[in-house]
Amino acid sequence: MITFPDGxxxxxxxxxxxxxxxxxxxxxxxxxxxxxxxxxxxxVRQRLTESELIPLVDDIDAAxxxxxxxxxxxxxxxxxxxxxxxxxTGVDQIDFQAAADHGVLVRNVxxxxxxxxxxxxxxxxxxxxxxxxxxxHELKTGRWTPxxxxxxxxxxxxVIGVGNIGSAVLRKASAFGMKLLATxxxxxxxxxxxxxxxxxxxxxxxxxxxxxxxxxNCDLNDSSKGLMSKEQFKLMKSSGVLINTAxxxxxxxxxxxxxxxxxxxxxxxxxxxxxxxxxxxSPLLGLENVLLSPHLANSSDRAAHRVHxxxxxxxxxxxxxxxxxxx
Numbered sequence: 407m408i409t410f411p412d413g414x415x416x417x418x419x420x421x422x423x424x425x426x427x428x429x430x431x432x433x434x435x436x437x438x439x440x441x442x443x444x445x446x447x448x449x450v451r452q453r454l455t456e457s458e459l460i461p462l463v464d465d466i467d468a469a470x471x472x473x474x475x476x477x478x479x480x481x482x483x484x485x486x487x488x489x490x491x492x493x494x495t496g497v498d499q500i501d502f503q504a505a506a507d508h509g510v511l512v513r514n515v516x517x518x519x520x521x522x523x524x525x526x527x528x529x530x531x532x533x534x535x536x537x538x539x540x541x542x543h544e545l546k547t548g549r550w551t552p553x554x555x556x557x558x559x560x561x562x563x564x565v566i567g568v569g570n571i572g573s574a575v576l577r578k579a580s581a582f583g584m585k586l587l588a589t590x591x592x593x594x595x596x597x598x599x600x601x602x603x604x605x606x607x608x609x610x611x612x613x614x615x616x617x618x619x620x621x622x623n624c625d626l627n628d629s630s631k632g633l634m635s636k637e638q639f640k641l642m643k644s645s646g647v648l649i650n651t652a653x654x655x656x657x658x659x660x661x662x663x664x665x666x667x668x669x670x671x672x673x674x675x676x677x678x679x680x681x682x683x684x685x686x687x688s689p690l691l692g693l694e695n696v697l698l699s700p701h702l703a704n705s706s707d708r709a710a711h712r713v714h715x716x717x718x719x720x721x722x723x724x725x726x727x728x729x730x731x732x733x
Contacts, residue, residue, distance in 0.1 A: 410722050416442035418725065419486075421462060423448045424472035424493030426710050427717065434714050441722060443468075452682045452701065453499070456480055463487065468721050471500075473682075478504035489724035493717050494518050494704070498626040498653060511724040515716050517570040519704035523651050524574035526703035527621050530649045530675030531558060531579075533697055534619070540694075556618075559583035564617030566610065566633070567624025567652065568595050575621055576603045587613045591629070614641040619649060626653035634658060639665035647673045651703040654679040663689050666696065677703040 420443040422428055428447055438445050448454065448462055453473040463469070463484035470491050481487065481504045490505065492514040505512050533539055537553040544551040563579045565572045568590040576586055576599065586605040588595070595607060610633075614620060620642065624630050634648065635658035642648070648671060650657055659680045665671050673695040679688075682701055690696055704710075 410441055410726075412440050413442040415722065415725060417444060418442065418467045419444045419446060419465060420721065421446045421448065421466045421469040421471075423450050423454055423459075423462075423474050424470055424717075425450050425452065426472075427470060427493050427714055430710065430714060433711070434718065437718055441718075450474075459483075468725055470717050470721060473499050476500040476505070478507075481505060481508040481510060484508075484510075488728040489513075489721055491515075491717050491720040491724065493713060496626065496653060498655070509728075511728055513720045513724055515713050515720070518713050518716075519706065519709050520570040520574040522706035522709055523571050523623075523703045524578055526651055526677060526699070527575045527623075527649055528578050528582075530651075530697060531561075531563070531619050531621075531647075534647050534673055534675065535561065539697060557582075561585070561618040562587060562616055564588065564613035564620045565605075566590075566613070566620065566622050567630075568592070568599070569623065569625070571651075572621075572623035573599050575623060576605050580604065587617060589613050590624070610638070611641060614638055614646075615643070617646060618643065619647050622648070622650045622652045622656050624652055624656060626655045631655050632658045634662070636661040636664070639670050642671050644669060645672045647671065647675065649675040651677045654682065659690075663693075666693055673697070677701055 422445060427434060428450060431447065446466060450472065456475045456477045456479055459474055459480045460483045463480060465486055466484060467486050468489040470493050472493055476499060478501050487510050490510055490512045495514055495516060495518045497514050500512060502512060535555050535558055537555045540553055559582060562585040564587040565575055566589055568588050576588060579586060580603040586603055587608050588605050589608055589610045633656050639661060662674060666674060675697045677699045678701055684690065690698065
């Protein structure tokens with residue numbers, strides 16, 4: 407790993423728009439100042455739109471972003487930009503072709519949050535299986551109501567996307583004795599994972615028909631956008647539960663709402679949504695068979711601090727690479 411000297415990036419204007427690194431600004435500021443960066447920050451609730459980004463980028467040299475819309479228009483508005491790093495893994499909001507056309511080097515942090523996100527998937531499953539949120543509600547409203555539920559060992563889990571997070575979910579679920587199914591367009595699933603967990607690799611259709619829980623752990627791209635829609639929900643068990651901790655766009659949200667309202671599936675655990683923050687009039691907020699969290703499945707101080715370090719190193723390395731390319 408390269409160690410950069412004090413003041414190595416003196417005068418470089420660095421924009422921070424990742425919500426978590428902004429929350430921890432006092433933690434990362436000493437290292438950024440040591441390296442000489444001129445730090446710019448933005449007011450960000452969840453992510454910035456194209457129109458919100460454009461006024462912020464006219465003179466910046468580098469940026470550490472969250473899930474902001476880095477479109478071609480944004481790159482066109484940033485003539486000095488040389489390096490862009492995503493705080494975290496998902497890069498579906500970055501136009502890579504536009505970045506390349508404008509000479510901007512882009513990097514992310516692979517395998518940033520496999521541990522906390524896989525924990526969150528198991529948490530959703532346990533809540534639905536053991537009925538804890540609903541039992542708590544019954545007791546707090548003065549009722550002693552038996553709501554029976556299965557153990558996870560009685561259930562089948564289907565995982566869509568066997569990357570770092572999907573693999574972690576499978577390993578943790580195997581410890582609960584679940585029957586495991588998975589589907590992934592890649593054909594290089596590690597044999598060790600298959601041997602360790604006993605997972606069966608099947609088609610999406612087979613997975614949906616057989617699973618009690620369906621966990622989405624794939625990237626959002628052209629092939630996965632709207633992957634779960636009306637026809638897929640019809641394939642699921644009426645007792646099935648969908649869990650999405652990946653990206654909101656993988657699920658056709660109106661179709662999901664209709665399936666939940668019609669009882670085509672039993673429930674959903676959602677950490678990500680088509681629109682974030684979730685609008686106050688979203689039907690999801692009124693459905694009793696839905697558990698929600700505000701895109702915080704990756705919440706973990708240890709993981710976040712690691713990503714802070716890697717992201718700062720990535721920006722430094724990208725800037726050094728960009729300067730070498732211009733020599």
